Amino acid sequence: MSRIVLMGPHGHGHITPMLGLAGELVTRGHDVVFAAPGEYAEGVAASGAEFHRVRSTWDSLGSDAIPQMHGREMVRAMGLLLDETKAMVEQLADLPRPDLVVHDGTLGWWGRILAHRWAVPSVETWPNFVGNKHWNMSRYVRINPLDPRFLLTMLRIGRYVRSEGISDVGAFMQGRLASARIVTLPRSFQPRGETFADHDFVGPIIADRSFQGKWNAPAQELPVVLVSLGTAYNNRPEFFQMVAESARERPWHVVMAVGEQVAVDDLGELPRNVEAYPHVPQLAVLERATAFVTHAGMGSTLESLALEVPMIAIPQMAEQRANADRIRDLGLGETLDPQAITPEALWGAVDRVAHDSQIARRLTDMSDEIKASRGAKAGADIVERITGAASEEN
Numbered sequence: 001m002s003r004i005v006l007m008g009p010h011g012h013g014h015i016t017p018m019l020g021l022a023g024e025l026v027t028r029g030h031d032v033v034f035a036a037p038g039e040y041a042e043g044v045a046a047s048g049a050e051f052h053r054v055r056s057t058w059d060s061l062g063s064d065a066i067p068q069m070h071g072r073e074m075v076r077a078m079g080l081l082l083d084e085t086k087a088m089v090e091q092l093a094d095l096p097r098p099d100l101v102v103h104d105g106t107l108g109w110w111g112r113i114l115a116h117r118w119a120v121p122s123v124e125t126w127p128n129f130v131g132n133k134h135w136n137m138s139r140y141v142r143i144n145p146l147d148p149r150f151l152l153t154m155l156r157i158g159r160y161v162r163s164e165g166i167s168d169v170g171a172f173m174q175g176r177l178a179s180a181r182i183v184t185l186p187r188s189f190q191p192r193g194e195t196f197a198d199h200d201f202v203g204p205i206i207a208d209r210s211f212q213g214k215w216n217a218p219a220q221e222l223p224v225v226l227v228s229l230g231t232a233y234n235n236r237p238e239f240f241q242m243v244a245e246s247a248r249e250r251p252w253h254v255v256m257a258v259g260e261q262v263a264v265d266d267l268g269e270l271p272r273n274v275e276a277y278p279h280v281p282q283l284a285v286l287e288r289a290t291a292f293v294t295h296a297g298m299g300s301t302l303e304s305l306a307l308e309v310p311m312i313a314i315p316q317m318a319e320q321r322a323n324a325d326r327i328r329d330l331g332l333g334e335t336l337d338p339q340a341i342t343p344e345a346l347w348g349a350v351d352r353v354a355h356d357s358q359i360a361r362r363l364t365d366m367s368d369e370i371k372a373s374r375g376a377k378a379g380a381d382i383v384e385r386i387t388g389a390a391s392e393e394n
Helices: 012-027 038-047 071-092 109-118 148-163 169-174 237-247 282-286 298-306 318-329 343-355 357-373 375-393
Strands: 003-007 031-037 050-054 100-104 122-126 180-183 224-228 253-257 274-277 289-294 311-313 333-335
Touching: 003 012, 003 071, 003 109, 012 031, 012 038, 012 100, 012 122, 012 298, 012 375, 031 038, 038 050, 050 071, 071 109, 071 148, 100 109, 100 375, 109 122, 122 375, 148 169, 180 375, 224 282, 237 253, 237 274, 237 343, 282 289, 282 298, 289 298, 289 343, 298 311, 298 318, 298 357, 311 318, 311 343, 318 333, 333 343, 357 375
Parallel strands: 003 031, 003 100, 031 050, 100 122, 122 180, 224 253, 224 289, 253 274, 289 311, 311 333
Antiparallel strands: none
């Protein structure tokens, strides 16, 4: 049995795959501690891991100020992430030394620092597209390398990383110091996936989320369409009002997850075939859904692929645009311009993806690949391989 510490950042899309991995490691008898902000306590408890609460510096930020690693926000986000890393290191440094650290690769920089301090191997989880010389997010995220703000931020990061005894700042930033990088995507969904020989693609790790409650399916035999813009960029009451009103008398049952920034009562009287909530147990709804109108966040995208639900992608930010382009390019659904959505365009897309046999075939192929990738079981195999190697060396 190994003592394994998982470290997760703010962000359901980053935490959720780690919960599934934690649950599998607990099932295999390992001593698992999961350090994360308080809002994830229920999910950690459901995994069986021991929860270690941390205080995030982002808790004091408004929902519109949470850093996003893309576009114009990138430089600011990197500075905030450095501050978050320092705060997390301070809170977690006194934990008993584990045999291995598992942490989010995109945002969880403190896992890299603490693994180095403790002189233990680390495994990174990447719940989004990864990059190399053959493909990266530069098409969607543009940074001027001569921007004084960028140069100053990189100077701050480099100074801190070196103060922790890590001389190769480039390797630190890219996650190349880890013993393994687990990518929770099917390899074929990753652009140029065949070129990523130094990454392990285990497919989606979908944790049990029964703790989120149940969804009572409608009694009438209408096909279900789920509508959600995710948990961050969802303050669009006019969009949800348009969806609800245009669904009236259409042969669909609509389930809308509108988030915390839109009050359901402000949507007015909903048609009989429309229900709206701040949140829904997404997996439970997707199991019954015929189509998914989605922001194309990677977590939602992968759940839709696993359950073979065709998507209408309405991306709200850079990473989601990359996901939406991949959905379109692989023929797994359609993409709509979020700034130019009309009822006709929306429902036309819903009807097309729901009845397209080619999309259905491609979704079946993707779902088969996901099953073969083995998700949490494959991830746990990698962790055990590394802890076994580490114990032999010690």
